Amino acid sequence: MENDLFRVGVIANTHGIRGEVKVYPTTDDLNRFDQLKEVILDTGRERINLQVQGVRYFKNMAILKFKGIDNINDVEKYKGKDLLVTRENAVPLEENEYYIADLIDMEVYNEDGSRLGILNDVMQTGANDVYVIALENGKELLLPNIDQCILDVNTEENKMTVHVLEGLTD
Numbered sequence: 001m002e003n004d005l006f007r008v009g010v011i012a013n014t015h016g017i018r019g020e021v022k023v024y025p026t027t028d029d030l031n032r033f034d035q036l037k038e039v040i041l042d043t044g045r046e047r048i049n050l051q052v053q054g055v056r057y058f059k060n061m062a063i064l065k066f067k068g069i070d071n072i073n074d075v076e077k078y079k080g081k082d083l084l085v086t087r088e089n090a091v092p093l094e095e096n097e098y099y100i101a102d103l104i105d106m107e108v109y110n111e112d113g114s115r116l117g118i119l120n121d122v123m124q125t126g127a128n129d130v131y132v133i134a135l136e137n138g139k140e141l142l143l144p145n146i147d148q149c150i151l152d153v154n155t156e157e158n159k160m161t162v163h164v165l166e167g168l169t170d
Contacts, residue, residue, distance in 0.1 A: 005040065005084040006099060008032065012061060014076055019069040020054075023062045023083060028124075032091050033062040040084040047084070098153060108133050108160045111151055116141065119160060
């Protein structure tokens with residue numbers, strides 16, 4: 001299933017000549033790479049399972065070494081490609097945390113039960129995520145992921161209940 005794979009990083013560049021790669025993390029916890037044993041490299045044409053042999057950090061990048069890849073020529077072609085993990089290998093969620101993949105296409109309802117639209121994007125702004133909801137009338141509603149706005153998220157029913165603060169719909 002597509003949304004059972006999560007992107008943890010993008011191969012930014014090779015590092016040295018021994019097959020290491022610099023990875024730009026797309027996860028909010030850089031140290032999550034310490035626990036990473038295997039990743040899936042999405043080349044666009046195929047998905048390759050790779051075992052992580054070593055992890056180091058440099059500035060805001062993770063430097064990964066994969067088992068069996070010992071030469072710069074073996075990894076050069078993967079620049080810009082995504083590294084994915086399975087749901088089992090994803091970082092466990094805290095309470096009231098959700099994987100973005102599970103929120104996309106979720107039905108969004110107002111607290112009075114009326115249907116607002118569909119969540120079609122999550123913008124990560126730093127302070128809090130902002131949910132982009134495609135409304136019935138073709139407009140977009142930007143809703144901050146804060147307790148006053150997001151009342152309930154039910155991933156089983158694919159349904160979110162929200163409170164739209166004054167002024168957000170102008």
